[in-house]
Amino acid sequence: GQNIDQPTEMTATEGAIVQINCTYQTSGFNGLFWYQQHAGEAPTFLSYNVLDGLEEKGRFSSFLSRSKGYSYLLLKELQMKDSASYLCAVMDSNYQLIWGAGTKLIIKP
Amino acid sequence: ETGVTQTPRHLVMGMTNKKSLKCEQHLGHNAMYWYKQSAKKPLELMFVYSLEERVENNSVPSRFSPECPNSSHLFLHLHTLQPEDSALYLCASSQDQLHGSLSSYNEQFFGPGTRLTVL
Numbered sequence: 742g743q744n745i746d747q748p749t750e751m752t753a754t755e756g757a758i759v760q761i762n763c764t765y766q767t768s769g770f771n772g773l774f775w776y777q778q779h780a781g782e783a784p785t786f787l788s789y790n791v792l793d794g795l796e797e798k799g800r801f802s803s804f805l806s807r808s809k810g811y812s813y814l815l816l817k818e819l820q821m822k823d824s825a826s827y828l829c830a831v832m833d834s835n836y837q838l839i840w841g842a843g844t845k846l847i848i849k850p
Numbered sequence: 851e852t853g854v855t856q857t858p859r860h861l862v863m864g865m866t867n868k869k870s871l872k873c874e875q876h877l878g879h880n881a882m883y884w885y886k887q888s889a890k891k892p893l894e895l896m897f898v899y900s901l902e903e904r905v906e907n908n909s910v911p912s913r914f915s916p917e918c919p920n921s922s923h924l925f926l927h928l929h930t931l932q933p934e935d936s937a938l939y940l941c942a943s944s945q946d947q948l949h950g951s952l953s954s955y956n957e958q959f960f961g962p963g964t965r966l967t968v969l
Contacts, residue, residue: 745892749890774957782962783854783940783960783961783962783963784893784940784960785960786957786958786959789957828893830893837895837898837906838893838895838958839892840892840893840895841892842890842891842892843890843892
């Protein structure tokens with residue numbers, strides 16, 4: 742079966758750095774997405790990786806290792822507004838997204 | 851209006867009611883999706899429409915009935931639901947991967963969702 746694993750919840754301090762990991766086992770691979778979802782709101786796109794390596798976009802970076810079935814989302818200079826759930830999703834061979842359950846990130850002052 | 855809109859935002863219904871959820875996208879996309887989001891569970895893909903044809907139906911009970919009259923609108927008709935159907939129902943749209951640009955990754959854009967409670 743297809744499976745996406747990510748931690749249920751993480752806590753970090755304002756101004757610090759946090760890394761949210763995602764491991765996957767899917768039927769085929771056509772890229773990995775990270776989405777952010779604030780409570781009661783729609784998920785919004787953060788990043789996409791299809792090749793191995795690091796993609797940097799401002800305070801957020803996403804890393805992919807296809808051989809290890811592994812990705813992480815790195816958030817730097819954390820702000821209170823970064824408190825949200827972070828969803829990892831893999832596009833399989835049928836171009837359908839397989840979703841993880843999300844990681845709830847709590848930022849403390 | 852921009853992006854993806856959904857109505858209603860909140861819905862409370864009894865098990866014998868019939869109601870419909872509406873989704874509209876203003877992004878010029880050709881694929882639309884219905885997802886179910888329950889607490890602490892992964893997003894569950896329910897239905898996918900590409901170029902107004904249903905291309906995916908993930909073993910969804912028949913009490914959920916989708917309708918896609920054109921590429922901008924998507925409905926989810928609900929009847930005789932169960933309490934366990936209470937969840938957040940999200941609509942999304944994208945450029946269909948198979949018909950989109952090979953150089954783009956065609957991310958999905960989500961609406962704000964309908965919070966459904968079945969009594």
